[in-house]
Amino acid sequence: xxxxxxxxxxxxxxxxxAQEEPYSxxxxxxxxxxxxxxxxxxxxxxxxxVIYEQGESYVDKEEYDLHTKIKHKVKLxxxxxxxxxxxxxxxxxxxxxxEKIENIKAITYNNVGGNLIKSHLLEKDIYTEDYNxxxxxxxxxxxxxxxxxxxxxxxxxxSPFMFKYHGWDFQSDIPKLxxxxxxxxxxxxxxxxKLVGQEKLDVAESEIKKECLVMRNGATADCGNSxxxxxxxxxxxxxxYMTTKSNYLARIEYELETFRGMDGSIKHYTKTWxxxxxxxxxxxxxxxxxxxxxxxxxxxxxxxxNETDALKKTEAIYQYVQEQYTWNGDYKIFKxxxxxxxxxxxxxxxxxxxxxxxxxxxxxxxxxxxVLLSTRNNGFPTVIYPVISDFNYxxxxxxxxxxxxxLDATDKFLTFGEIPFRCLNERGRxxxxxxxxxxxxITPKYPTTTMYITELTLNNDATVSGxxxxxxTGYHALNAKKAYFPNNDNYINKLEDKHPNxxxxxxxxxxxxxxxNGFSESYNVDLEFDNPDVNLLYLNPFIAKFFTxxxxxxxxxxxxxxxxxxxxxFYTLKLKFDPEVYEVSEAPKGVNLAIPNSKGSISYSSAVxxxxxxxxxxxxxNDALYPPEYYPYLKEMMNKVVDIQTNSLILFKKx
Numbered sequence: 001x002x003x004x005x006x007x008x009x010x011x012x013x014x015x016x017x018a019q020e021e022p023y024s025x026x027x028x029x030x031x032x033x034x035x036x037x038x039x040x041x042x043x044x045x046x047x048x049x050v051i052y053e054q055g056e057s058y059v060d061k062e063e064y065d066l067h068t069k070i071k072h073k074v075k076l077x078x079x080x081x082x083x084x085x086x087x088x089x090x091x092x093x094x095x096x097x098x099e100k101i102e103n104i105k106a107i108t109y110n111n112v113g114g115n116l117i118k119s120h121l122l123e124k125d126i127y128t129e130d131y132n133x134x135x136x137x138x139x140x141x142x143x144x145x146x147x148x149x150x151x152x153x154x155x156x157x158x159s160p161f162m163f164k165y166h167g168w169d170f171q172s173d174i175p176k177l178x179x180x181x182x183x184x185x186x187x188x189x190x191x192x193x194k195l196v197g198q199e200k201l202d203v204a205e206s207e208i209k210k211e212c213l214v215m216r217n218g219a220t221a222d223c224g225n226s227x228x229x230x231x232x233x234x235x236x237x238x239x240x241y242m243t244t245k246s247n248y249l250a251r252i253e254y255e256l257e258t259f260r261g262m263d264g265s266i267k268h269y270t271k272t273w274x275x276x277x278x279x280x281x282x283x284x285x286x287x288x289x290x291x292x293x294x295x296x297x298x299x300x301x302x303x304x305x306n307e308t309d310a311l312k313k314t315e316a317i318y319q320y321v322q323e324q325y326t327w328n329g330d331y332k333i334f335k336x337x338x339x340x341x342x343x344x345x346x347x348x349x350x351x352x353x354x355x356x357x358x359x360x361x362x363x364x365x366x367x368x369x370x371v372l373l374s375t376r377n378n379g380f381p382t383v384i385y386p387v388i389s390d391f392n393y394x395x396x397x398x399x400x401x402x403x404x405x406x407l408d409a410t411d412k413f414l415t416f417g418e419i420p421f422r423c424l425n426e427r428g429r430x431x432x433x434x435x436x437x438x439x440x441x442i443t444p445k446y447p448t449t450t451m452y453i454t455e456l457t458l459n460n461d462a463t464v465s466g467x468x469x470x471x472x473t474g475y476h477a478l479n480a481k482k483a484y485f486p487n488n489d490n491y492i493n494k495l496e497d498k499h500p501n502x503x504x505x506x507x508x509x510x511x512x513x514x515x516x517n518g519f520s521e522s523y524n525v526d527l528e529f530d531n532p533d534v535n536l537l538y539l540n541p542f543i544a545k546f547f548t549x550x551x552x553x554x555x556x557x558x559x560x561x562x563x564x565x566x567x568x569x570f571y572t573l574k575l576k577f578d579p580e581v582y583e584v585s586e587a588p589k590g591v592n593l594a595i596p597n598s599k600g601s602i603s604y605s606s607a608v609x610x611x612x613x614x615x616x617x618x619x620x621x622n623d624a625l626y627p628p629e630y631y632p633y634l635k636e637m638m639n640k641v642v643d644i645q646t647n648s649l650i651l652f653k654k655x
Contacts, residue, residue, distance in 0.1 A: 023177055028154075035116060053178070054180045064213075067158055070155055074152075074174075088137060089101060091138060098160075102156045105152075126140045165189070175235045176232075178230075180228070181228050194252070196250065197249055199234075202231045215262050239552065273436065293359070320360075327353055328349060350393055357407060370430075371440065393423060395423060413481045418475075421475055424444065427441055448568070454571070456576070458576070468522065470520065505523065505525075506522075546641065546645065562625050562626075577651065581653065591644060593637055
């Protein structure tokens, strides 16, 4: 038996090896095997595959422009991968200069009768258009593509903008076999080099090349030549509970720190936070607006102005701005900021609304400071040095005694002390023109919970009736308020849609207003079975379900699971029945499951008495952010959550 097992193991290994596709991932040249091979075993879901790609950037010795030569070799596995034959290249431009593109070459390779047939891109099929005021778009589509085609395209970008040294994306939404980038940087330019993402470099080599750059005056500079490469890079697949994918895509970025001229002059591009704070104070948009004074008597009632309790006054001022001014949807924080226009039109962008809130609070002698942040969809701000362009949002921080509150008046459903979910991106930068700015954690400090208490009666005519009481806090409450208050009929209809046989009556919301710090509701329910005449009745005990599907479907995940906030779900059920008519044939089995290091848990229990079934179900996510190594545990936990809410309570009808 041991010999048979060994033989089978060897055969299995040989079979797997035979399935390895013979793509030539070490060269830009296309082979017949590249075209003939029609699969990719490492990722059977892939529609396309980068076989080989390379980039090379260097400074021209004559014009001192930055040249970047780029090559891509891509396999189109099926028709859904054809979109990767559409190429778009974005070129940066300023008022006085612009990037140029040269030497565009693109070829489609097909297998015809065992021969490689080439189809070349024609120059007339290359299009150029103005994308926006700072971008020109060059685009083309590879000709004669088919399932199995291999496409290659190459070009050269010439840029006068050394402050924008070309970066390199190792990872994309399709897998890559080999991706390489070479960078040659003269010593005159000093850059911050940042490797982003979870993937590791397979090649990271550097050397100094002497006198690589010779100036017209005879001065020379050495170059730092680097080669970076990754192999077998998995496709990045987006999934629920993450911030923008740009936070995690494997890539190299460069940020110019300092330029040293041959004449000894030095120009600093990357600033310190001290210098940035000084610039922000005099900046013509938000800096100027933050310094503006407002007349409280023109805006607030005497009751608010004369309020002596600092917290009550702050809450009243926040409510005033929240109710009186409407966000126009713009995230602009360094453009079109005007609290004067906001007061006149009652509508403005994020900065205008929250700077007005800031200025009113300051005039009312409340300790308040603006906070710059980057929203979840905008990416993480750079922490080790200031990059002001990373920020796209502004909120305010209020300190009263020992308590700190973050406020955003753009959302009319927010409770005092809440900020929108879009802002939950780990940290913000508090701007203090006197003491200096600093990073601050903006993780919510208030709990987010959902709780349902359900009491049902199984009537003798095989119908179910009872009551449901629900209470939500935090972001669960915020979502419920946004769903209910604009259209309560639609809210109730959606509740009933979740259970086709369920009728809801006497729905009542106990929350005082759309800015209440919770959302409480109660309603009566009536439920009919699809087939009430059979002896066995299958009753799903969850009138309200927390999760209907598992959001975690990947085999493994290389980026964090970011819920935005910690939360808890709680559900109880009491089901009464006549023991002369019914008996419990099968009750749910109890479940206790915990994530390592007390990061989360589920608990499910049931008890059957003579005329009553009691169920208790609790889910806890104790952290807002989980590292990738917790993904298998969260996936298993959510599988169990869905399974618990799917299983039915089985009752036997005696008569």
